[in-house]
Amino acid sequence: MNPSRQHIQIAVDAVVFGYRSASGLSVLLIRRRFAPHAGAWALPGGFVRDHESLEEAVSRELEEETGVNIRYLEQLYTFGDADRDPRGRVVSVTYFALVKPENLRIFADSDAEETAWFDIQKLPELAFDHPRILKTAIERIRNKISYEPIGFELLEEKFPFADLHTLYETLRGAPIDRRNFKKKMMSLQILEESGERRKQAGSGRPAALYQFNKEKYFQLKEKGIVFEV
Amino acid sequence: MNPSRQHIQIAVDAVVFGYRSASGLSVLLIRRRFAPHAGAWALPGGFVRDHESLEEAVSRELEEETGVNIRYLEQLYTFGDADRDPRGRVVSVTYFALVKPENLRIFADSDAEETAWFDIQKLPELAFDHPRILKTAIERIRNKISYEPIGFELLEEKFPFADLHTLYETLRGAPIDRRNFKKKMMSLQILEESGERRKQAGSGRPAALYQFNKEKYFQLKEKGIVFEV
DNA sequence: ACAAAAGTGTTCACAATACACCCATGC
DNA sequence: GCATGGGTGTATTGTGAACACTTTTGT
Numbered sequence: 266m267n268p269s270r271q272h273i274q275i276a277v278d279a280v281v282f283g284y285r286s287a288s289g290l291s292v293l294l295i296r297r298r299f300a301p302h303a304g305a306w307a308l309p310g311g312f313v314r315d316h317e318s319l320e321e322a323v324s325r326e327l328e329e330e331t332g333v334n335i336r337y338l339e340q341l342y343t344f345g346d347a348d349r350d351p352r353g354r355v356v357s358v359t360y361f362a363l364v365k366p367e368n369l370r371i372f373a374d375s376d377a378e379e380t381a382w383f384d385i386q387k388l389p390e391l392a393f394d395h396p397r398i399l400k401t402a403i404e405r406i407r408n409k410i411s412y413e414p415i416g417f418e419l420l421e422e423k424f425p426f427a428d429l430h431t432l433y434e435t436l437r438g439a440p441i442d443r444r445n446f447k448k449k450m451m452s453l454q455i456l457e458e459s460g461e462r463r464k465q466a467g468s469g470r471p472a473a474l475y476q477f478n479k480e481k482y483f484q485l486k487e488k489g490i491v492f493e494v
Numbered sequence: 495m496n497p498s499r500q501h502i503q504i505a506v507d508a509v510v511f512g513y514r515s516a517s518g519l520s521v522l523l524i525r526r527r528f529a530p531h532a533g534a535w536a537l538p539g540g541f542v543r544d545h546e547s548l549e550e551a552v553s554r555e556l557e558e559e560t561g562v563n564i565r566y567l568e569q570l571y572t573f574g575d576a577d578r579d580p581r582g583r584v585v586s587v588t589y590f591a592l593v594k595p596e597n598l599r600i601f602a603d604s605d606a607e608e609t610a611w612f613d614i615q616k617l618p619e620l621a622f623d624h625p626r627i628l629k630t631a632i633e634r635i636r637n638k639i640s641y642e643p644i645g646f647e648l649l650e651e652k653f654p655f656a657d658l659h660t661l662y663e664t665l666r667g668a669p670i671d672r673r674n675f676k677k678k679m680m681s682l683q684i685l686e687e688s689g690e691r692r693k694q695a696g697s698g699r700p701a702a703l704y705q706f707n708k709e710k711y712f713q714l715k716e717k718g719i720v721f722e723v
Numbered sequence: 724a725c726a727a728a729a730g731t732g733t734t735c736a737c738a739a740t741a742c743a744c745c746c747a748t749g750c
Numbered sequence: 751g752c753a754t755g756g757g758t759g760t761a762t763t764g765t766g767a768a769c770a771c772t773t774t775t776g777t
Contacts, residue, residue: 272544273504275574275585315501315583319574343572343587345504345548354544356504356587358572427756444758445740452738469755470747493739656729673731674767697776698728730773739764746757 273354277322278310278395280341280402281333281362283369283382284419286428290385290406290435292399293364295330295377301351302392304378308399310357311376323360331380332372337363337418342401349394359398361405363418410436411493413486414455417477423459425472426450455482502583506552507539507624509570509631510562510591512598512611513648515657519614519635519664521628522593524559524606530580531621533607537628539586540605552589560609561601566592566647571630578623588627590634592647639665642715643684646706652688654701655679684711 281293294306309330313322320338327333338360345356371380383389385403409415416429426447434441450456457478462471510522523535538559542551549567556562567589574585600609612618614632638644645658655676663670679685686707691700 270544271503271541273542274500275502275504312500313502313574313585315499316576318576319572319585340571342569343548345542345587347545347547356542356548356585358574358585425756442741443756444742447758449739467755468749468753470757472756654729671767671769672729673769676731678766696728697726699730699774701729724777726777727775728773729775731771733769735766735768737764737766740762742760742762744758747755749754750752 273356274352275313276310276355276357277313277319277326277360278308278357278398279323279327279338279360279362280308280399281327281331281335281364282402282406282419283364283366284432284435285366285369286431288382288384290432291382292385292388292402293331293333293371294381294383294389294391296379296381297392298376298378305392306383306389307392308359308395309377309380310359313358319358320360323362327362330377332370333364334368335362335364336368337415341398341405344394344398346394357398359402361402363415365419366421407436407438414453414477414482417479417482423461423474423476425463426475427472429475453481453485454478455485502585503581504542505539505579505584505586506542506548506555506589507537507586507627508552508556508567508589508591509537509628510556510560510564510593511631511635511648512593512595513661513664514595514598515660517611517613519661520611521614521617521631522560522562522600523610523612523618523620525608525610526621527605527607534621535612535618536621537588537624538606538609539588542587548587549589552591556591559606561599562593563597564591564593565597566644570627570634573623573627575623586627588631590631592644594648595650636665636667643682643706643711646708646711652690652703652705654692655704656701658704682710682714683707684714 283291283293293309295309297303297305297307309327311326313319317325323338324335327335341359341361343356343358347354349355349357369382388399391399406415410433416432419432420428429450430441430443430446433446455478456475459474459476461474463474464471512520512522522538524538526532526534526536538556540555542548546554552567553564556564570588570590572585572587576583578584578586598611617628620628639662645661648661649657658679659670659672659675662675684707685704688703688705690703692703693700
């Protein structure tokens with residue numbers, strides 16, 4: 266067949282997850298300025314340019330539309346049904362990103378009327394087939410957490426143990442025994458005490474702050490980590 | 495940006511795995527008839543047409559090029575580096591397929607000079623970035639087997655237990671204790687004895703033939719199967 | 724009778740689970 | 751001094767791993 270007869274556009278879209286123990290797991294959405302679906306909430310994304318890789322395209326779009334600083338990015342899935350975009354045939358390669366709370370600051374730009382974080386429990390209506398994409402992403406993060414310590418990419422550099430605990434409970438959607446969880450986490454030896462303690466807080470005993478030991482984490486990943494919580 | 499300025503082609507490629515206890519895990523390759531890489535071995539695939547979904551495109555290409563009858567197909571990964579195809583910018587959505595031995599019959603067609611199964615231990619040189627794609631697929635099948643009983647899709651309808659055992663040992667690349675393996679497999683209750691016994695064989699005790707209980711398998715999958723061998 | 728593959732159970736070690744009380748701080 | 755969240759250990763159960771001999775057939 267002659268490929269020059271193809272009229273398919275290629276786009277990238279990103280599902281960016283952020284987490285704060287107070288507000289839970291959130292997704293970054295933009296409100297579209299232009300048709301189709303002007304005014305509707307959607308995943309950040311856009312068309313791939315001729316000479317950039319897919320990853321470069323996602324990073325650029327995220328930078329342009331939201332200003333977030335992404336530190337973890339992996340491909341999620343490619344959606345290519347013929348009728349998924351009213352403008353014509355668009356195949357979208359979707360990505361899955363995690364950002365630390367330090368980088369939750371966002372801004373809107375020319376293509377996006379507004380940018381906001383939404384708790385995954387309280388999502389607005391979404392444009393295109395983005396509900397399906399988001400559903401796929403949430404499944405992925407739920408699965409992923411059971412074999413890879415991605416808390417690493419979602420928490421602040423130094424964090425109280427309770428934050429990690431709450432993150433896992435949120436993603437699992439079920440309570441996890443505090444002592445057993447800590448025992449297992451510590452046995453992996455990827456956490457170290459920073460010596461510091463939390464200053465803020467309301468009342469209650471101040472919590473020790475931990476940080477990930479990246480070297481041990483990557484060593485573990487090499488060997489094929491097994492990690493069931 | 496204006497998407498009409500894009501000049502990116504979209505293709506699909508498939509990594510088709512087949513298995514026979516005698517010959518091991520094999521991949522279906524075609525020898526290219528046309529440039530670029532004419533005469534080289536490559537994964538079956540081709541350009542997506544304007545009105546077909548990605549899955550339709552893979553199925554069609556596989557049918558056209560090899561005649562195999564695919565019963566399991568899942569998306570693998572999308573490769574989109576700017577320089578991966580000398581003809582220009584081509585983004586390839588790759589798929590991962592499993593076929594049963596009954597369906598190993600293949601034929602070449604107009605685009606393919608020749609079609610053949612290759613043991614994954616004895617692969618020829620491959621065109622384009624297909625070595626990378628194949629590497630990704632092999633990783634995927636290795637991982638997948640540890641949490642989903644895909645033997646289901648690779649073995650004949652009725653099979654001796656030893657076939658399943660050998661398949662897992664092949665994919666794991668390490669011996670697995672026969673008794674422990676059987677114990678675990680049987681505890682999942684997704685296998686049932688067919689009552690028949692193997693007729694063929696050389697010498698040795700004839701083996702009971704098992705078959706998968708699809709209903710129980712899907713029930714198990716619903717609940718989130720956990721399956722470490 | 725012997726070679727070749729199938730079939731089968733028990734013991735041991737470790738990992739997962741269940742579970743409740745004391746500690747340090749703010750107000 | 752009390753409310754709030756942080757921190758810790760032990761006993762029980764379940765699961766994974768190691769391990770060798772007997773049975774049925776073909777030649």
